[in-house]
Amino acid sequence: MPRSFLTLxxxxxRASRSGERHASPDRTAGASPRTRAVLRAGAMLxxxxxxxxxxxxxxxxxxxxxxxxxxxxxxxxxxxxxxxxEIALIQSSSRGSFTFSDQAQMDxxxxxxxxxxxxxxxxxxxxxxxxxxxxxSVGTGVGTGGGGGGGFTFGGIGLSTTxxxxxxxxxxxFVQQE
Numbered sequence: 001m002p003r004s005f006l007t008l009x010x011x012x013x014r015a016s017r018s019g020e021r022h023a024s025p026d027r028t029a030g031a032s033p034r035t036r037a038v039l040r041a042g043a044m045l046x047x048x049x050x051x052x053x054x055x056x057x058x059x060x061x062x063x064x065x066x067x068x069x070x071x072x073x074x075x076x077x078x079x080x081x082x083x084x085x086e087i088a089l090i091q092s093s094s095r096g097s098f099t100f101s102d103q104a105q106m107d108x109x110x111x112x113x114x115x116x117x118x119x120x121x122x123x124x125x126x127x128x129x130x131x132x133x134x135x136x137s138v139g140t141g142v143g144t145g146g147g148g149g150g151g152f153t154f155g156g157i158g159l160s161t162t163x164x165x166x167x168x169x170x171x172x173x174f175v176q177q178e
Contacts, residue, residue: 057116058093059172066121066174074114075175077126084173087122093167095135103118106130113170122172130168137162 096107143156
């Protein structure tokens with residue numbers, strides 16, 4: 001019999017309001033230990049996947065951070081200004097924002113890049129790349145069936161579409177005022 005890396009402990013007894021102790025209901029009571037371990041591991045993986053779908057921004061500090069400023073003080077640049085000092089490389093996306101139009105997703109991306117740059121005291125964000133990335137899918141299906149007189153009829157239809165988000169990278173910069 002193969003060894004399992006996950007072990008299950010019995011659910012602890014809980015006290016009710018009256019002070020009586022009741023065992024927690026075990027919804028997998030009829031399942032084998034291996035099935036229970038697979039279900040628990042599946043639940044953990046689903047939790048990780050859901051959390052991973054949330055927005056994330058990564059930052060690599062390459063220069064000297066300054067005192068934090070507000071995001072509305074950060075200017076977006078698509079071409080390098082004459083003189084600037086690089087503070088960090090930033091990557092972000094519009095994932096988890098529940099926006100659907102391209103412009104709304106781009107607005108969320110730029111906002112997140114500016115917020116991260118502001119934390120580092122950068123007064124500029126030099127946009128290097130931005131584009132669409134797959135962020136999930138939405139699907140639905142309908143089916144029906146019936147029978148009688150020795151014959152059966154059934155049918156179904158399913159629809160699925162991929163959703164996208166905007167993702168981009170930028171340099172958090174400090175622009176010397178002229």
